[in-house]
Amino acid sequence: MDRMLYTAMSGAKHTMDQQSVVSNNLANVATSGFRAQLQAARSVPVEGDALLSTRTSAVTTTPGTDYSQGPIERTGRTLDVAMQGDAWMAVQDGEGVETYTRRGDLQVDNDGILMSVGRPVVGDGGPIALPQGAQISIGADGTISAIPQGEGPEALVNVGRIKLVTPEEGELTRGEDGLFRAPPNEEGEPGALAADEDATLVSGALEGSNVSAVDAMVTMIDAARRYDMQMKMLSSADENAQRANSMLSIQG
Secondary structure, three states: OHHHHHHHHHHHHHHHHHHHHHHHHHHOOOOOOOOOEEEEEEEEEOOOOOOOOOOEEEEEEEEEEOOOOOOEEEOOOOOEEEEOOOOEEEEEOOOOOEEEEOOOEEEEOOOOEEEEOOEEEEEOOEEOEOOOOOEEEEOOOOEEEEEOOOOOHHHOEEEEEOOEEOOOOOOOEEOOOOOEEEOOOOOOOOEOOOOOOOOOEEEOEEEOOOOOHHHHHHHHHHHHHHHHHHHHHHHHHHHHHHHHHHHHOOOO
16 A cells, blocks of 8 residues: 555655746746756655665656757847857856856946846956946957947947856756856866857847747646646545555454
């Protein structure tokens, strides 16, 4: 009887974890540069004092991220950029650590700092500061040029360059904040990747999420039905146990 309970219970927990991952992916189907999170499960023996070789349960694992490129859409906005190929843009997280993202809908804050969703964009020497009121343009290599307010094209100057990196496959680690990080260095401190001079971007365009809304909805419906089935298994196991107890309690 408990074998049925182990199977249904661990399966239901895995299904709930899967629903959480799928829901997060579906919620970010319209998020620029979002990378879908992958989820899988594996069977493991039940550990403890009552260890039995016939008892196994499912453990949910998140093997990684779908790094396939999303669709690129032209926006015409000067501060929108879409990384090409395997390039990533460097930004600082809340603690000032260098992290990486594919989200390219940039903004300029009140201090003239170039930001990506509230995070400073990293340049050659740290966050990139832009002249207030200047006309900004971004080149394919990430170079940012500005024409000061009230000046003509002859006053064009370079004010910085967005740091672009090209990580090796599996080199980046996804954080809970949705940003990706390089492996720690030898001292165990947060690492940083070297800039890739050959990496390029497209100005005036954004890369969409690589999540398929249709696939995510189908997966969510499948997980919901599977969860209902597992709940019925638990209910059936409980009913069988009660019937067995009733038979054992019969006196005659």
